[in-house]
Amino acid sequence: MSYTLDQLRCLVAVAEELHFGRAAARLRMTQPPLSRQIQKLEAAVGAHLLDRDNRSVSLTPAGAAFLAEARRVLALIDAAPGLARRVSSGTRGVVRLGFTAGSTFAVLGELLNRVGRDLPEVYVDLFEMVTREQVAALDADELDLGLARPPFDPTTYESRPLVREALLLAVPERHPLTALRRPAQPADLAGEALILHSQHRAKYFYDLVVSMVPVAQESVTHSVSQIVTMLWLVAAGRGIAFVPASAVRLGVPGVAYVRLATPVPEPVELHLLWTRHNPNPALRQVLRALDAFEVSHDT
Structure with missing residues (x-):
């Protein structure tokens, strides 16, 4: 025998x-x-929940324990429609966010603070990935949103510029x-040892740099993928x-x-x-x- 919400x-x-x-x-x-409803409930539970006489009503120990659970169940039931509405509207839910290592010091913290302030019931699940990994994860519906470097296929993805910043020379x-x-010109870099982005692991920055600065391969002392690694190599005097x-x-x-x-x-x-087809309301x-x-991040 089961009991009812009533x-x-x-x-x-x-x-x-x-x-x-x-x-x-x-x-x-x-x-x-x-x-009669109380009697049916006691029969369904299999325990005496209330003591009553002509003058008073009190809970039995079993009734007190059951009352706490009854209140919890009713609170969940009463909250369920509002929860469903919030999930449907996107004000509650989970968004899986991919981000590049560089975005952690560029914008990630500020972005999370903005979302947390405006959407306190939306949980942002974080995944550190390079851009090509984010694209693959978006295609596989393993991510909802990425912080990635362009370009992107506009027939498959929607995108919005989030950060624009200058390119600087890091030097000892x-x-x-x-x-x-004045800002340094490409000619000012003649004879300098260069620490360059990896052509494969940091393709965006590699392509950006070589499109603006003539780079002789013999000038490249190291090729790395992470900006923080570059800076420590600069600090060690390995190049600019x-x-x-x-x-x-x-x-x-x-x-x-x-500059x-x-x-x-x-x-x-x-x-x-x-992706254009993502159905997540959050x-x-x-x-x-x-x-x-x-x-x-202009300087």
């Missing part, structure tokens, strides 16, 4: 009023049907380039590197930064990226929360 509500009313007449009035029913402290009173302006935030000691003359003042871009709410969110 029977649970009857028990809660009697337990709170400790009077069958008042409980019946609260439930807008007469006392005999209320008594007291390097001659720090004495320049091309880094986004947000790299200054890392505060690596022994490194100075020089690089580029055709576009802020050529480094980071985009929000998502994604739409996150995108709306970030609608006017754009960061510049």
